[in-house]
Amino acid sequence: MDLSLHRLRMLRELHRRGTVTAAASSLHYTASAVSQQLAQLERDVGARLFERIGRRVQLTELGTLLAEHAEEILGAVERASMALEEAQEAITVRLTTGVFATVAAGLLPKAMDTLAGRHPGIQLRTKQLAPEATAVAVRDGELDLAFVIDYADAPMPWDSSLLGSQIAVERLHVAAPAGTLGSGPVDLADLADQPWILSGPKSHFGTAVRAACLRNGFDLRITHEVEEQSTAMSMVAAGLGVTLVSDLGLQLRPPGMDALALTAPITRTVSIVYRSTALRRPALNLIIDVVRSTAAEIGLSAVGR
Known part of the structure; x- marks a missing residue:
């Protein structure tokens, strides 16, 4: 399974903010672009990560689980970047x-x-x-x-x-x-x-x-x-x-x-x-x-x- 950091970041924002529109606004993308990337993430995972309730998109249990791991993954990437920065003269x-x-x-x-x-x-x-x-x-x-x-x-x-x-x-x-x-x-x-x-x-x-x-x-x-x-x-x-x-x-x-x-x-x-x-x-x-x-x-x- 190849998980895109870019898409994980979008998933994290959806988890934090509750709506695709709010996530898109925080990331400076259109809601349509975020929806497309989240749909691709779902295909990458091969499981349902989202479900529609009326006009809203809600995370499934698997979606919430992946979003929680996304926080850890993205945090680890930031820490790795800082470690490399420290090691460079x-x-x-x-x-x-x-x-x-x-x-x-x-x-x-x-x-x-x-x-x-x-x-x-x-x-x-x-x-x-x-x-x-x-x-x-x-x-x-x-x-x-x-x-x-x-x-x-x-x-x-x-x-x-x-x-x-x-x-x-x-x-x-x-x-x-x-x-x-x-x-x-x-x-x-x-x-x-x-x-x-x-x-x-x-x-x-x-x-x-x-x-x-x-x-x-x-x-x-x-x-x-x-x-x-x-x-x-x-x-x-x-x-x-x-x-x-x-x-x-x-x-x-x-x-x-x-x-x-x-x-x-x-x-x-x-x-x-x-x-x-x-x-x-x-x-x-x-x-x-x-x-x-x-x-x-x-x-x-x-x-x-």
Whole structure:
């Protein structure tokens, strides 16, 4: 019996997520393509692995058994890859990291340039996801590592199978139309009557800012809901309201906008998250070291300020 790792990975995702559509979405294939590959896996095995119940596909007992072994097989393949990587004097590996917008624009370009110079055998590919989705993608094996952010006002839950290495601590700054709030610093409570530009309440950033404002005794009056800090800053520069922006976000600051310190600083940590099984992976440690040193070079502290 010749079992394809590619098809086993699809079976594992179906077992984890419950539907072909959800499995296809996580693997970035069409549902039709996944269905075809699963049907081929069934032919490879020579036994029924799936049964239809209405419009859903459900694993049979044999299908569940194979899916459980698929977890072990794919885990063993990952461990074997890491062992080979450790044994090589010159590391040659391709990894995929999850990023969010401000890291992708403000930190990663310089870090990748340094990485290419120091360790040319490490190829780092990127995939942008919402910050709240990156850790899940690492846990599920869609990414090798990912950047995550955490706020004191909105702690991120951690999966026990994941580990994290802190890269830097960012401060949040008040972004206001030029000349409207003086030179700062600004008390967050003094912004209670301002029109706000902010991401939605389901985003990690939006949740954290809302929580910080409530802690300071007011609820936001949001007039524009946008997801990216760069978009919010452009709207601030046009005089449409105020927002909070991180250190990395300020590297994209447009003309016509002031960035002012808060009297009571609000900070967030930037970390790289990875599966606990990858702890000894040399390439991962080299990437973390390069990113952390790059963050320090651009003025981000590695500890709270």
